[in-house]
Every structure is written in structure tokens, then in C-alpha cells.
Amino acid sequence: MLSQLPNCITSPSWWQLIKWIADPIGFQQKYSQKYGDIFSMRLSGIGSCVILSHPQAIQEIFSQDSKFDIGRGNKLAEPLIGRNSLMLIDGARHRRERKLLMPPFHGERLQAYGQQICLITEQIASQWQIDQPFVARSAMQKVSLEVILQIVFGLSEGERYQLILPLLTSWLDMTDSPLRSSMLFFRFLQQDWGKWTPWGQMKSRQNYIYQLLLAEIEEKRTKEDQRQGDVLSLMMAARDENGQAMTDDELKDELLTILFAGHETTATTLAWAFYQIHRNPDVLLKLQQELDSLGENPNPMEIVQLPYLTAVCLETLRMYPVLPGLFPRITKSSINIAGYQFPPDTTLMPSIYLLHYREDLYPNPQQFNPERFLGRQYSPWEFIPFGGGSRRCLGYALALLEMKLVLATVLSNYQLALVENKPLKLQRRGFTLAPEGGVRMMIKKRITQIVRT
Numbered sequence: 059m060l061s062q063l064p065n066c067i068t069s070p071s072w073w074q075l076i077k078w079i080a081d082p083i084g085f086q087q088k089y090s091q092k093y094g095d096i097f098s099m100r101l102s103g104i105g106s107c108v109i110l111s112h113p114q115a116i117q118e119i120f121s122q123d124s125k126f127d128i129g130r131g132n133k134l135a136e137p138l139i140g141r142n143s144l145m146l147i148d149g150a151r152h153r154r155e156r157k158l159l160m161p162p163f164h165g166e167r168l169q170a171y172g173q174q175i176c177l178i179t180e181q182i183a184s185q186w187q188i189d190q191p192f193v194a195r196s197a198m199q200k201v202s203l204e205v206i207l208q209i210v211f212g213l214s215e216g217e218r219y220q221l222i223l224p225l226l227t228s229w230l231d232m233t234d235s236p237l238r239s240s241m242l243f244f245r246f247l248q249q250d251w252g253k254w255t256p257w258g259q260m261k262s263r264q265n266y267i268y269q270l271l272l273a274e275i276e277e278k279r280t281k282e283d284q285r286q287g288d289v290l291s292l293m294m295a296a297r298d299e300n301g302q303a304m305t306d307d308e309l310k311d312e313l314l315t316i317l318f319a320g321h322e323t324t325a326t327t328l329a330w331a332f333y334q335i336h337r338n339p340d341v342l343l344k345l346q347q348e349l350d351s352l353g354e355n356p357n358p359m360e361i362v363q364l365p366y367l368t369a370v371c372l373e374t375l376r377m378y379p380v381l382p383g384l385f386p387r388i389t390k391s392s393i394n395i396a397g398y399q400f401p402p403d404t405t406l407m408p409s410i411y412l413l414h415y416r417e418d419l420y421p422n423p424q425q426f427n428p429e430r431f432l433g434r435q436y437s438p439w440e441f442i443p444f445g446g447g448s449r450r451c452l453g454y455a456l457a458l459l460e461m462k463l464v465l466a467t468v469l470s471n472y473q474l475a476l477v478e479n480k481p482l483k484l485q486r487r488g489f490t491l492a493p494e495g496g497v498r499m500m501i502k503k504r505i506t507q508i509v510r511t
């Protein structure tokens with residue numbers, strides 16, 4: 059099969075897998091310099107995959123979405139998020155589940171979360187001490203986890219909340235480096251020999267999270283008064299066109315998927331935003347001037363309309379993709395993409411990084427330049443931080459809302475600085491990419507006295 063694929067990398071497949079795990083960005087840069095917009099890799103034990111980075115090819119893929127199996131391409135994530143996860147299913151089942159999950163994350167519902175996000179941010183930031191270094195990625199993870207727990211579960215206190223908070227963080231921290239991420243890619247490392255093996259520990263934490271999720275579902279079901287505007291209540295109340303509700307197994311896997319996909323991603327992007335804003339004093343100044351123009355206590359919905367703040371978020375998402383590539387798309391039948399005829403069962407993966415660093419789309423791509431988003435509107439196949447087609451990120455609107463409100467809340471109330479002003483690299487963290495070292499920062503000054511509720 060590989061011989062039929064374009065521009066095949068010739069090194070041994072085990073070597074390609076190691077490179078893909080250890081340095082997925084360096085790997086992609088190297089072969090795009092050699093082969094251009096399309097090349098094929100072969101990962102030992104996983105299979106072949108064609109990487110594409112031309113906007114036209116990406117448009118062709120998004121517009122023929124129904125000709126691919128995408129859930130099947132995410133098989134590697136099954137041990138983490140369960141086989142009923144939205145990310146792992148295809149076809150009619152995927153369409154049904156997405157329809158049930160969409161409303162709580164969009165439109166009017168979303169607006170209701172604004173105030174909550176600002177409050178959570180203020181509460182967490184108020185614990186930072188002046189001149190004491192903190193890791194921005196971890197701090198942002200606390201914020202985004204609280205946001206997800208409060209918005210998705212309606213949880214903000216109680217024993218279950220106290221348990222799930224550190225448990226989820228320690229579960230995800232188990233793959234916080236390229237080496238520790240290896241167990242997600244090598245089946246032979248996925249041996250559950252109790253708590254003494256990394257996989258055993260991972261599974262035991264996951265089982266505990268599952269128990270807590272099922273207990274939460276059960277409690278919501280029995281206590282009517284606990285059903286409020288949170289996402290879990292809405293998911294439990296949702297019915298498909300046949301009047302069918304989601305089963306407990308489906309609910310549990312979707313909850314874990316949302317926790318898994320929805321908080322680390324936003325936290326990592328926020329850490330990068332703080333990093334770039336504080337490396338570029340002119341960006342910080344422009345942001346502060348824009349925020350000041352709203353006066354005291356602006357409405358969250360006014361904040362999210364700010365053009366420069368929006369451009370800063372988009373530029374951060376351009377430079378720092380949280381995934382090395384979009385979800386793999388597996389062809390269901392023979393298909394023509396980018397002038398190549400691909401047979402059934404070929405895996406195609408659009409590269410976010412390579413697309414977002416194209417000189418012809420983003421001149422001087424290594425430079426953090428929010429203005430590029432003020433001067434130009436990019437099409438859905440030129441700018442893909444949240445993917446596209448039928449798989450476009452379910453939480454993209456929440457992620458953007460959260461990014462803008464967290465940045466605005468922190469920058470309006472604190473003067474921050476980077477502990478070290480050195481270039482940071484993207485480093486693998488499980489299936490995602492994060493800043494090496496997490497971005498160390500400290501507070502220099504409180505700008506206003508925050509009124510806490």
C-alpha cells in the first residue's frame with residue numbers, strides 16, 4: 059500500500075513512530091521541506107498516513123467529509139475516552155450524538171457562562187502571590203477545569219467535586235512528556251499489572267473517574283432539583299428524533315470526552331497567549347488600551363467583541379496548534395484529493411502546523427503578529443485550529459469565549475511578567491502539544507483591588 063502513496067518517507071517505520079512521538083513538529087517540518095505539501099509516513103504498529111498542508115487539499119477533504127471514517131481513525135484514544143465517545147464514532151450515530159451535544163455549547167446558552175468564567179478566573183488569580191513564580195499552563199488548567207466542571211456538571215462544591223478535580227489533573231499529567239506519552243502509542247506498554255505499572259495506574263485513576271461520573275449521573279437522575287442549566291442536565295434531557303435518550307454508558311464516555319478534550323486544550327492555548335503577550339510589549343499595551351476603552355466592570359459580551367483581543371487569540375491559535383494534525387480521515391472508497399487517487403482505507407491527515415506556517419498565507423509566520431487577523435479574513439481551509447467539516451471542534455465557541463474572558467480578566471487586574479524571556483518549543487503532552495516547561499510567570503503588581511463574591 060505504501061508504494062501507492064505520494065512521497066513516502068523511507069526510514070524504518072519504528073524510527074518514524076519514535077520521531078512522531080518525540081518531536082511531531084520537527085518531523086513534519088523536516089519532511090515538508092523535503093517533499094512539499096504532501097508526504098506519507100509509516101508508523102510501526104499504527105499504519106501509514108498521508109500528511110497534507112495545501113489549503114486546496116484541505117478544502118477537498120472537508121467538502122467530502124461523508125467519504126471518510128474519522129472515528130475509526132481515532133482508535134488510539136479509545137482506552138482513554140471509551141468506545142462511545144463522539145470522537146470515536148462515525149456515520150449516523152455520530153450525527154445523532156453531535157446533534158444532542160451541540161446546543162449547550164453554542165448560541166444563547168454560551169452567553170450565560172460569561173460571568174461564571176470571569177468569576178472563576180478572579181478566584182484562581184487571587185491566589186497568586188506577588189513575585190512568586192507560577193506555571194501559567196497549570197494555573198490555566200485549574201481555570202479551565204473549573205469552567206468545565208461548573209458548566210458541564212453544574213459542580214462547584216461538595217465531596218465529589220473535591221475528588222474529581224485533582225484526580226483528573228493527575229490522570230492527564232501521566233502523559234506530560236514525550237516519554238510518558240509513549241504508552242498511548244505502543245500497545246505492549248498497555249499492560250494493566252496493577253498500580254505498579256504506569257498503564258495500571260492510568261486505568262485505576264480512569265476507573266475512579268468513571269465511578270464519580272456515574273454517581274453524578276445517578277444523583278442528577280434521582281434528584282430533580284439538581285437539574286439546572288448545566289450541560290449534563292441538558293444532555294440527560296435531550297432526545298433524538300426517535301425519542302431516545304442517551305444511555306448511561308454514552309453519557310459517561312461523552313462526559314469524559316468533554317473533560318479530556320475541553321480543558322487541557324484551552325489551558326495550553328491560554329498559556330501560549332500569556333507567553334506571547336508578555337514577550338511583545340506593544341501587543342500588551344494595545345490590549346490594555348483596548349480593555350481600558352470599555353471602562354470599569356464591562357459586560358463579558360462587550361469584551362468578546364473586542365477586535366484586537368480576538369486577533370490575539372486567533373494568532374495564538376495559529377502559531378500553537380494543540381494537536382500535531384487534525385483527526386485522521388480514513389477513506390471509505392477510492393477518492394481523488396490534491397490530484398492523487400487514493401484507494402479505500404487510506405489515512406489522510408491535514409497538518410494544522412504546516413498549514414498555519416505557510417509563507418504564502420501567513421507572511422513571516424514565525425512572528426507573533428495579531429494584526430494579520432485584522433487585515434484579512436481567512437477561509438475555513440486556510441485557518442484550522444479547530445479542524446473542520448462535520449468534525450469541527452464541538453467546543454470551539456466555548457474555547458474562544460473562555461480565552462478572551464480569562465485574558466481580559468487577568469490583564470485588567472494584574473501586571474504579569476515572564477520569569478525567563480527565552481524561546482519555548484512545542485512539546486508533546488499525550489495526544490496534544492504544550493509549551494515546554496509550561497511558561498513560568500509571576501505577578502509584579504495588582505492593578506485593581508478585586509471585589510470578590
Ligand code: HEM
Pocket residue numbers: 144145146156163315316319320321323324327380381384385386442443444445446447448449450451452453454456457
Ligand atoms: C483552544 C481550545 C481547543 C482547540 C484548539 C481544539 C481543537 C480541536 C480540534 C483540532 C479538533 C479536531 C477537529 C477535526 O479533526 O476536524 C477538535 C475536536 C473536538 N473538540 Fe476541541 N478544541 C478546543 C477546545 C475544546 C473544548 C472547550 C471542548 C468541549 C467543551 C472540545 C471538544 C471537542 C470534541 C468533543 C471534539 C470531537 C468532535 C467530533 O468528533 O465531532 N474542544 N478540537
